[in-house]
Amino acid sequence: DGGITQSPKYLFRKEGQNVTLSCEQNLNHDAMYWYRQDPGQGLRLIYYSQIVNDFQKGDIAEGYSVSREKKESFPLTVTSAQKNPTAFYLCASTSPRTGGIGYTFGSGTRLTVV
Amino acid sequence: KQEVTQIPAALSVPEGENLVLNCSFTDSAIYNLQWFRQDPGKGLTSLLLIQSSQREQTSGRLNASLDKSSGRSTLYIAASQPGDSATYLCAVEETSGSRLTFGEGTQLTVNP
Numbered sequence: 001d002g003g004i005t006q007s008p009k010y011l012f013r014k015e016g017q018n019v020t021l022s023c024e025q026n027l028n029h030d031a032m033y034w035y036r037q038d039p040g041q042g043l044r045l046i047y048y049s050q051i052v053n054d055f056q057k058g059d060i061a062e063g064y065s066v067s068r069e070k071k072e073s074f075p076l077t078v079t080s081a082q083k084n085p086t087a088f089y090l091c092a093s094t095s096p097r098t099g100g101i102g103y104t105f106g107s108g109t110r111l112t113v114v
Numbered sequence: 115k116q117e118v119t120q121i122p123a124a125l126s127v128p129e130g131e132n133l134v135l136n137c138s139f140t141d142s143a144i145y146n147l148q149w150f151r152q153d154p155g156k157g158l159t160s161l162l163l164i165q166s167s168q169r170e171q172t173s174g175r176l177n178a179s180l181d182k183s184s185g186r187s188t189l190y191i192a193a194s195q196p197g198d199s200a201t202y203l204c205a206v207e208e209t210s211g212s213r214l215t216f217g218e219g220t221q222l223t224v225n226p
Binding site: 102 | 118146148150155156157158159160163165203205207210211213214216217218219
């Protein structure tokens with residue numbers, strides 16, 4: 001079955017540490033996205049990529065970095081510059097060229113600072 | 115900047131009731147509108163996708179309508195069941211692949 005796989009499901013970060021969240025899709029989608037979800041708030045866009053080797057900042061990119069070396073993969077690194085990283089992180093994908101197919105989301109990674 | 119609002123923020127109903135969830139958006143120039151369901155601690159599950167040229171979509175007990183000119187969408191759930199308890203999110207896409215802008219969701223509880 002096609003879908004998006006996020007790993008790990010739970011991640012704990014120490015102060016000053018960088019951590020990387022994995023997102024892999026086998027849907028042959030060109031575009032991939034990272035969203036952050038905090039309690040009582042809607043989903044906010046961190047970064048997105050519409051093509052391999054290219055990506056754009058979303059609304060809350062500070063303290064995060066991404067890469068898009070393969071079509072299937074869009075890892076997110078939470079750096080030590082992100083002062084409040086505890087949140088639920090969701091990865092999504094779609095196919096802009098096909099259009100009208102909507103977005104598919106992964107099952108999320110919950111990041112906690114310890 | 116597109117803004118999406120969902121009303122009510124929370125809703126509690128007895129089993130069997132028909133209910134309506136509301137979504138409004140400020141910029142009517144949208145490409146798609148998508149309704150999602152989110153269970154606690156889980157990812158988003160797509161329920162219905164309405165393209166800008168469509169007026170409504172149906173899937174089982176769910177029906178979503180779209181009125182672009184007034185910037186509104188509704189999600190109708192017929193004969194609600196306890197298993198429908200979840201948070202329902204509305205999201206709009208302004209151009210193909212641009213991004214999704216989300217509302218804050220409606221938390222639905224269906225009591226047996």
